Amino acid sequence: MAVLSAQQQSAAEYSLERVSPVDGRVVSRETAYDRDHCLGLTAQAAAAFPQWSGLRATERAAFLVTAARELETRRDDFLASMADEIGAPAEWALQNLHFAAEILRETATYAQEVEQVEPLPERRGLDSRAVRMPCGVCLCISPWNAPLVLGARAIAMPLLCGNTVLLKGSEFAPRTFRMFGEVLEAAGLPEGVARVILTRAEDSEEVVEALIASPVVRRVNFTGSTRVGRRVAELSAKHLKRSLLELGGQSAMLVLGDADIDLAAAAALEGAYTNQGQVCMSTERLIVADDLADALIVRIEEGRRKLKFGDPREAATQVGPVISIDAAERLTGLISDALSKGAELVGGGKARDAFLEPTLLDRVEPDMRVYREEVFGPILAVTRVANDLEAITVANDSEYGLACAVFSANEERAGIVAEQLHSGICHINRCTIDDTPHAPFGGVKSSGYGRFGGRWAIHEFTELRWLTRARKPGV
Template sequence: DAAEIVGALIDHQAVRRINFTGSTQVGRIIARRAAEHLKPCLLELGGKAPLIVLEDADLDEAVNAAAFGAFMNQGQICMSTERIIVVDAVADAFAEKFAAKARGLACGDPREGKTPLGAVVDQRTVSHVNALIDDALAKGAKALAGGKSEGVLMCATVIDGVTAEMNLYRDESFGPIVGILRARDEADAIRLANDSEYGLSAAVFTKDTARGLRVARQIRSGICHVNGPTVHDEPQMPFGGVGASGYGRFGGKAGIDSFTELRWITIETEPGHFPF
């Protein structure tokens, strides 16, 4: 039993720190158990990564990055692009290009040729994604590519017109589905990006790098890439999130700091001066 084994590991005195990668639900359980022993945790949990497309973005580059971020590994990555937030001025043009890209991504056995999308992990994922699609379409969204599936081979699915009352707006899909949210302007795009309990990875596309950096600094996330996909990791960089995406950092110096204790040691070279 996984829960029993993990609990025993956390409780054991030989274990001084815990590093967990997984769901936010399980992360909360582990954090509570570790807190009983005053053991620090490093938690890398769920995500709902936003990718913002501003009106001055290179749309072709944004489309390619969004497709990679949303559908790489069938969208089963904590950093996967779950929300594409596009300003109204370029929303129609982006949606058309992105939907065409998604429709061109074959789904099947990766060993049999150019099939970038393979199977999702299990039938429960299929049911979850299908439910997100049903809910969004029932509440006014439109499917621009893909759709529901009966089996674990799921096509790249693009849902346009996602709004706050839809489950796809907030719930992590962990599957090959992405929603397009339309924003009035830059400020509204930032608001939408931050309207989530999660805060792991994010991205913003603009030809003005200074503007991109300014927007990135306003997004509540542990990671943000300007003109790059949300799925991007480098071993020397601090990796981790905020909010329901967890806390702590691993990778590079941050990882060393997370798994070591900072100590203060002194050596006196002269006789001390004491008040008594």
Template sequence: MSTLSTVKFPFWSKQWIGGTWKEGASSRYETVTNPFNQEILAEIKLASKEDIDQAYQFAKQVQPSWANASAYERAGVLERAAEILVQRKEEIVNYLVQETGSSQLKASIEVDTSIGDLKYAAQYSFRLSGTILPSLIPGKENRVYRKPVGVIGAITPWNWPFYLSIRVIAPAIATGNSIVLKADSQTPITGGLLIAQIFEQAGLPKGVLSVVVADVQEIGDYMVEHTIPSVISFTGSTAAGRRIGEIAGRTLRKAALELGGNNVFIVLDDANIDQAVAAATFGKFLHQGQICIATNRIIVCRSVYEEFITKFKESTMKVKVGDPADPETLIGPLINQRQAQRIMDLIQQSLREGATLELEGKLEGNLMSPFILTDVTNDMAIAKQEIFGPVAAIIPVDNEDEAIRIANDCDAGLSGAVFSGSIEHGVHVAQQVVTGMIHVNDQTVNVEPNVPFGGEKSSGIGRYCGEWGIEEFTTLQWISVQKEDRQYPI
């Protein structure tokens, strides 16, 4: 445990449970550091199973009154939270830069998308309408009501911590639920505690949102196994998602899972290569590639393969790597040394498997400059796994049929991109790629509040955002009303 004077943000040392800032009951502490310079940002006493139980109990207690609050009250909280984000944007961006290694660009995008989700989710409060349907029975009407599910348990990751937590919290509370969020212990400030403070400031009733920071080695599966939550929302790795899905299945509870991606970026022979290169550079290297929807496999038709490589290498070499606080920086630090070493191992294994090192980067601490591997095949390690780092893997193909086959020869299906000189040709190819999201003549990193976000295959179950977000956090109840005496056959 560090001395208080060495901690930059001593305020962020407590959990937000039931509307009270309190120390966690665990004997363990988490030291939160800046991944670029290792400065100690915060030190937090972690939550125990008892803290999580208390948070769920508070959530269960207050949820009925929150569900019965007027749509205007629920929407008002979300709208005020959005206003606070606008007012505090510079501060939040600064936190993201220091805690997550986000560039100024990425951090700004993250806050802006969070504002958009809050504003859009405020509309959900007015859309929990009922429907009256006809009946076969004389004198009867069928009413179908959309209702909140109750209590939601949410687990969010470290890479886009602020947005990925807002993306769950906003629709959950807009539709009348309460929620307990477990923020990643590597990014507890931007992943949850700062959000709790914002909603406290926005006037959210106590207990509707609790934020806990805990060590999975101590709490195990308790967030998911607890008997109170009706829905478990998880964003993270496919391996962890499978585990959570299994537990939810055993207990007959719904799981909303947004998991890993192995996203393709297809360059067809009629593509505008300059535009494709610009998009690939952004989609590959934004936030060091530490994004579930970042470009992972770049699939290029041979007729434009050499031109693409030459221009992509030139573009990549212009990308600034360094201090994420510098507005010119695009690539900042990886989150930790473990991730950095994993990526270096993937590179070395793929080179042994026959890939060509087109551009050799370097690793200094957590800072990795870009690598480009060419002559990659789909069975190499760098193509089979989600890289989550600034390494471009370029796969040559003979034609679009082969491009589609290779794109689909993967267990994941989250995002993708297709570049073509013809929009409809691009759409035709995009429709044949098995993925939840895909973008024609754009890169793979896209998020908007009014469209469905989610994946196919091992990239998850369910959809966030838009009207589809309402479905994840509500349930339907059929109430029939017999208005006239019914004649029974017995």
């Protein structure tokens, strides 16, 4: 079971309401739980661990494949929920659903690798090997901006490795996460193996502290802001729990002097304005060779003006509202600060309620907040540079290091630049936004540590053990 039945609900319940950024209506009313109730669910997850971890990895993989199928059957429900709760345009919501299903299916293909035994060099009379074992209960904390992808990614490999999971969903997308829990339930996961929990914002810190402190929780993964990630890291370290942190980003796209302008403009538009710039890999900083900048900015502005901006519930909409009115006000503050210090507004910049026009700023310099802070909104900031070395210096002048991209007609030149960038992910002549279940996904510096994806995630969610066996005399 993945969600609580009415008979299981305790008195420690609260109503969790979500007001839509689209029109200010209450669009979700879900049940949230307090610390003690969540600790009770942790105990149930611990009780389910022996049976679940005792299954073959191929058996556990079958549940993931079934969950992917169940997820896709509820396509329309999820698209409507994500439009209502987080203002997701239909194209982004649909990508979310399909990629979440892909994560579940492709993670299942690593079943044999999970159970792989590595023989160690022989010693006289001794067999020796290294094996990976499940850890126990894994606490998974996922944000609102890509709820299906980030929810699926948080639990898929932990489950395949034989752990049981508690997935704490965001209060900004409570209906979406509740329905994701129903998908897991429909997939037939045994009782207690995978729980989706929701809490009120004011209870979240207390609940997370208690869950990390619980002796049965052995792994923590968190996707979200660097500010909260630091707190999760502190708590995990205090209790000697390994954590995987995928945190903030401030992705830079470097356009060198010989780059294809059309290719770069298309990538900048996609990277900056997909999901209103609310993607951890969003292109926030466009670092451009000065002799190419004017022509590139003209091309980007032409594309920006063509973007369909408005109600995400309309099929043609490409850019909707940001997550809240508070977020929009913070973003307009970044724009005002930049303009007051000499930046130029090429286009956009107007806000109404939670709607902020896709915005293009030119001549952004290091003393401006938009240069330093994670934007997480539809603002593309252009900084002009004289040469490749300055481009590298500006790109690395950030506390974040998740994704970046380099554009050049000369692949060798682009590769030399890419090697010097401080990021966990780098693309050449491609948008900063990309993901696959088979790649090591994660960042450096204040963008976190650890890796989701592929065989690297197996290492995050298992314990490595050394096993020896004495041979019988004469063998």
